[in-house]
Amino acid sequence: MHNLRYIYASKGDVDEAIALFNKSLEIKESIGDVRGKAMTLWWLGDLAEQQGEYTKAISYLQPALEILQRLKSPDAESVSASLDRIIRNS
Numbered sequence: 001m002h003n004l005r006y007i008y009a010s011k012g013d014v015d016e017a018i019a020l021f022n023k024s025l026e027i028k029e030s031i032g033d034v035r036g037k038a039m040t041l042w043w044l045g046d047l048a049e050q051q052g053e054y055t056k057a058i059s060y061l062q063p064a065l066e067i068l069q070r071l072k073s074p075d076a077e078s079v080s081a082s083l084d085r086i087i088r089n090s
Contacts, residue, residue, distance in 0.1 A: 018047055038067035042079050049082070054090035058083065 021044050028036040045060035061083045068076035 014047055014051060018044065021047070034067055035071060035073065038064045038071070038073070038079075039075070041067075042075070042082075045079075045082065045086075049086055054086050057086050058090075061086070 021040055025037060025040045025044070027033075028040055041060045041064035045057045045064060048054075048057035048060060061079055065076060065079045065083055068079055
């Protein structure tokens with residue numbers, strides 16, 4: 001399913017990609033995959049930004065950033081940059 005999300009997103013079928021990411025998010029939460037949850041939230045935030053849904057993007061990226069900072073993940077910097085860009089442009 002992981003690759004399908006990216007294929008749908010890259011082909012422009014954003015609705016299907018979002019549905020698959022949301023399913024993935026449910027699974028990651030149910031199995032306690034905290035980092036996976038953060039990465040999925042990041043992808044959802046990116047897709048929301050691409051759709052011009054900035055408030056929704058922020059609602060995904062903020063918790064992703066908090067999780068990644070808590071995990072001391074180097075990905076936190078990229079999520080922070082995305083969040084800053086969206087806030088500036090919205």
